[in-house]
Amino acid sequence: MSKNKKTTIVSAVIISSLLLSGCGLLGGESKESIDPPQTVTITEEEETTVTEETTGEEMPAEQDAVENTIMTELYLIDKNGYVVPQSLPLPKTESVAKQALEYLVQGGPVTEILPNGFTAVLPVDTELSVDIKGKTATVNFSNEFKNYQPENEQKILQAVTWTLTQFDSIEHVKLKLNGHDLNEMPVGGTPIGESLTRADGINLDTSDVIDLTNTKAATVYYLAGDEGSYYYVPVTRRVQNNDIEGVVAELVKGPNYSSNLLTDFLPDVALLDEPKVENGEVTLNFNESVYGSFEEKIISQHVINSLVLSLTEQKGIESVSIMVNGEAELVRENGEKLTEPVTRPENVNTGSF
Numbered sequence: 001m002s003k004n005k006k007t008t009i010v011s012a013v014i015i016s017s018l019l020l021s022g023c024g025l026l027g028g029e030s031k032e033s034i035d036p037p038q039t040v041t042i043t044e045e046e047e048t049t050v051t052e053e054t055t056g057e058e059m060p061a062e063q064d065a066v067e068n069t070i071m072t073e074l075y076l077i078d079k080n081g082y083v084v085p086q087s088l089p090l091p092k093t094e095s096v097a098k099q100a101l102e103y104l105v106q107g108g109p110v111t112e113i114l115p116n117g118f119t120a121v122l123p124v125d126t127e128l129s130v131d132i133k134g135k136t137a138t139v140n141f142s143n144e145f146k147n148y149q150p151e152n153e154q155k156i157l158q159a160v161t162w163t164l165t166q167f168d169s170i171e172h173v174k175l176k177l178n179g180h181d182l183n184e185m186p187v188g189g190t191p192i193g194e195s196l197t198r199a200d201g202i203n204l205d206t207s208d209v210i211d212l213t214n215t216k217a218a219t220v221y222y223l224a225g226d227e228g229s230y231y232y233v234p235v236t237r238r239v240q241n242n243d244i245e246g247v248v249a250e251l252v253k254g255p256n257y258s259s260n261l262l263t264d265f266l267p268d269v270a271l272l273d274e275p276k277v278e279n280g281e282v283t284l285n286f287n288e289s290v291y292g293s294f295e296e297k298i299i300s301q302h303v304i305n306s307l308v309l310s311l312t313e314q315k316g317i318e319s320v321s322i323m324v325n326g327e328a329e330l331v332r333e334n335g336e337k338l339t340e341p342v343t344r345p346e347n348v349n350t351g352s353f
Contacts, residue, residue: 068092069089069090069091069092070090070091071087071088071089071090071347072087072088072089072090072096072099073085073087073100073162073163073166073347074086074087074088074100074104075104075159075163075202076104076110076119076120076121076159077118077119077120077121077155077159078117078118078224078231078233079118080224080259080260081155082203082224082235082261083121083155083158083162083202083234084224084231084232084233084234084349085162085232085347085348085349086231086349087347087348087349087350088110088113088115089113090103095130096167097130097137097167097169097170098128098129098130100163100164100166101122101128101130101139101160101163101164102128103120104120104121104122104159104160104163105123105124105125105126106119106120106121106122106124107120108120116229121156121159121160122145122156122159122160123144123146123147123148124144124147125142125144126142126144126145126147127141127142128141128142128145130164132170135169135170135172136171136173136174136195137164137169137170137172137173137174138173138174138175138176139160139164139173139174140176140178140179141175141176141177141178143177143178145177145186146177146186146187148187150187151188153185153188154190154204157192157196157200158200158202158203160173160175160196161173161197161198161200162198162202162234165197165198171197172196172197173195173196173197174194174196175192175196199217201217202219202234202235202236203233203234203235204235204236205235205237205256205259206238207256208256215238215239216239216240216243217236217238217239218236218237218238218246218247218250218310218313218314219234219236219237219310220234220235220247220250220251220306221234221305221306221309221310222235222251222254222259222261222262222306223261223263223302224260224261224262231349232305232306232309232349233261234309234313235255235259235261237250244275244282244311245271245275247310247313247314248271248275248284248307248311250310251265251306251310252265252266252267252270254267263302263306264292264300264302264303264306265292265303265306266289266292268289269287269289269290270286271284271285271286271287272285272286272287272325272326277316277317280316280317280319281318281319281341282311282317282319282320282321283321283323284307284320284321284323285323285325286322286323286324287324287325288324288325290303290322291324294333296331297324297327297329297330297331298330298331298332299324299332299333299338300333301332301333304322304332304338304342307320307322308320308342308343308344309344309348312344318343318344319341319342319343319344320341320342321340321341321342322338322342
């Protein structure tokens with residue numbers, strides 16, 4: 001995904017288990033790799049499978065299990081009611097879009113792998129099919145789909161849309177119920193319109209917005225969880241100025257006070273220059289407040305992660321280069337230098353806790 005690092009629907013991809021909240025971001029070639037993956041990412045066309053037949057040796061059960069799974073982002077509900085991506089290993093299948101949605105069904109196969117504090121969003125016993133034409137996925141739900149509480153309608157729409165649009169093959173989502181087009185949700189009547197996209201947002205927060213007409217929607221990532229088990233929550237807010245400066249301003253502003261979300265940004269963090277974008281790379285020059293409570297030019301891993309996740313949601317942004325007072329020689333929390341642009345990881349919130 002250039003913009004969102006989506007997983008190609010026709011490729012069986014093996015992703016290493018990278019815990020973003022604790023380890024950092026997965027870098028691309030010639031970019032900064034904060035925590036290099038332990039397993040090479042291979043597309044189906046390029047893959048040379050190592051099996052018992054080719055080696056003459058018995059494959060370890062753990063390795064065999066990894067090679068028969070594919071890391072997939074499932075948008076689940078956390079204990080605070082937010083729709084949050086959790087990257088989990090699902091069995092390899094040709095119907096990855098359908099499988100991803102089936103793992104959103106309460107009481108379904110996701111039950112055994114749910115991270116602590118998370119729940120699935122689709123009603124129990126919901127059955128579904130997915131038909132993909134062009135860049136549009138049409139989901140046909142069984143009658144059980146109607147067995148939800150009306151206050152969960154937005155969460156269902158967001159979870160289904162963001163789970164499906166992680167795949168390069170899908171940009172738009174349409175819904176059906178028992179073969180009939182859904183233009184609005186069946187319980188509370190939330191409008192669906194012609195189709196759903198990521199532009200509709202996720203975990204919408206308009207609490208501080210006075211003028212909707214002169215602002216744009218942008219998705220930023222805040223922290224949730226506890227020490228040792230942090231994860232990132234996407235929140236769509238209305239931003240002013242240009243998109244990049246608006247996103248940075250929202251990160252510095254921090255989450256809504258009553259949200260139970262967290263940030264590592266101090267309130268006096270500021271950009272010293274206008275962001276520069278060239279060949280998909282954005283360069284940000286901050287004042288020293290971006291160091292937070294650290295000394296010796298150390299920058300918080302959560303600050304880096306939030307910036308990269310948020311800015312790569314913007315069209316055309318693929319990597320982020322961070323400077324302070326015009327200098328690029330920064331140091332990460334683990335003591336390693338941060339001298340190269342940082343790319344978005346293949347998967348967000350990987351691991352269980």
